[in-house]
Amino acid sequence: NTVIKCKAAIAWEPKKPLSIEEVEVAPPKAHEVRIKIVATGICRTDEHVISGAMTTPFPILLGHEAAGVVESIGAGVTSVRPGDKVIPLFAPQCGECRSCRSSKGSLCIKNDLAAPCGLITDGTTRFTCRGKPVHHFLTTSTFTEYTVVDESAVVKIDAAAPLEKVCLISCGFSTGYGAAVRTAQVEPGSTCAVFGLGGVGLSTVMGCKAAGASRIIAVDINKDKFAKAKMLGATDFVNPQDYKKPVQEVLVEMTGGEGVDYSFEVIGHTETMMAALASCHMSCGTSVMVGVPPSASQITLDPMLLFTGRTWKGSVFGGWKSKESVPKLVADYMGNNINLDALITHTMPFDRINEGFDLLNQGKRLNSLFINLVCKYFPLNYPPNIEIGTYMQ
CATH class of the missing domain: 3.90.180.10 (Medium-chain alcohol dehydrogenases, catalytic domain)
Structure with a gap:
């Protein structure tokens, strides 16, 4: 050679x-x-x-x-x-x-x-x-x-x-799709929220649909992404800029006060990681970090968010x-x-x-x-x- x-x-x-x-x-x-x-x-x-x-x-x-x-x-x-x-x-x-x-x-x-x-x-x-x-x-x-x-x-x-x-x-594709079907192991009939509708977020939507989720809430501040998300399986759409309250409160209200079964942060911001965690069910909800956080970023959280039973997971390559x-x-x-x-x-x-x-x-x-x-x-x-x-x- x-x-x-x-x-x-x-x-x-x-x-x-x-x-x-x-x-x-x-x-x-x-x-x-x-x-x-x-x-x-x-x-x-x-x-x-x-x-x-x-x-x-x-x-x-x-x-x-x-x-x-x-x-x-x-x-x-x-x-x-x-x-x-x-x-x-x-x-x-x-x-x-x-x-x-x-x-x-x-x-x-x-x-x-x-x-x-x-x-x-x-x-x-x-x-x-x-x-x-x-x-x-x-x-x-x-x-x-x-x-x-x-x-x-x-x-x-x-x-x-x-x-x-x-x-x-x-x-x-593998990162987003796998976050749903492998890391979270989304179950048929469940409710999911996907934060961020870039290619990985859209792939996460596809994974949620393939796993049989009955409701897939797509969250993004660019409403132009909602049409593609709908085509790939999203059922509900939330633009946080349309609300004065935190987006996690919007999602909890949309799910009858319970929160979603699975949430996915596909952006890489600590603020949205916290919002995704707080948007899932307090006892049996699972939130998955998919977006890559910047180096040296830190998270401060209320430990009650986890003490009540939520699961918080990371997912590399799905x-x-x-x-x-x-x-x-x-x-x-x-x-x-x-x-x-x-x-x-x-x-x-x-x-x-x-x-x-x-x-x-x-x-x-x-x-x-x-x-x-x-x-x-x-x-x-x-x-x-x-x-x-x-x-x-």
Whole structure:
């Protein structure tokens, strides 16, 4: 294997546009895989790094929602071969750590989310630009024509799958859909509230519907999102700006004073996390954090909110064990059992990636509780293209 020179979008420092550069991508070492990226997405978590809300080392090669084709493999790799269609996994699955072995856990110890170091498993990087090492992001780094990942962070998928669609399964869709069907385990006939109607929020709505929820309350300050939410299964719609009282009080009143069975915060704001918790039933309600909170954010809460019996859970990648679940979710898409197409809104060339982030950020902070976004999604064909669709937080 040799070094590959290709195009990539580099973040040299916070609060600056990405720079399209020529990078050198080293060959994979033992138990590593080099992937030709065919489709990748713009995600709110990537924007958190650019804005400085999420602390990572710089320079860094962002991107973590993608699909591609294996270009080469290192010694000892057995699960994929050159030519395989694959999805890189920002939530790896090593199969050996306690989380991977547990039926309750899903966040593998090889993740780079909890305390990002920006390095591959052996503590080094495979990217060089202008003679300087460039950090990896969330074990994937997909804003590039080629990337290198640990074998635990990639999985083979159906060779017939359209990569420009199923790349959504590598983050946005799986995160929201799984929050409902796997983390919360929504039951038929239940009442759910989804805070935030970006792509992940809409995917959460889809998950609630698939689980048989009888009532799905969509909460957003952008009423223009309600039509898409209705199409995907939402039954009720709340714009907090239409009320003088806190939104949790509105939801409790809408449910006969009881609160919802399940609430999902798909924004990443501590204020809405608290509102979602308070909106669910005081004794048997469950609230799930799905949106990624900014680094160093803190929550202060009245302990009675939990003492009475509520359950408060977090959900990374929808609670899926990634290597086991991603191929099955791709198969569900191929069988027309899930709708990814509804999450795509725009297409543009790769060299306009910064314009994609501008679309993501249009109307970003509309008040202290909600972020409104139109976001994501772009395939790298050669020359690369970008598709931007509704997305996360």
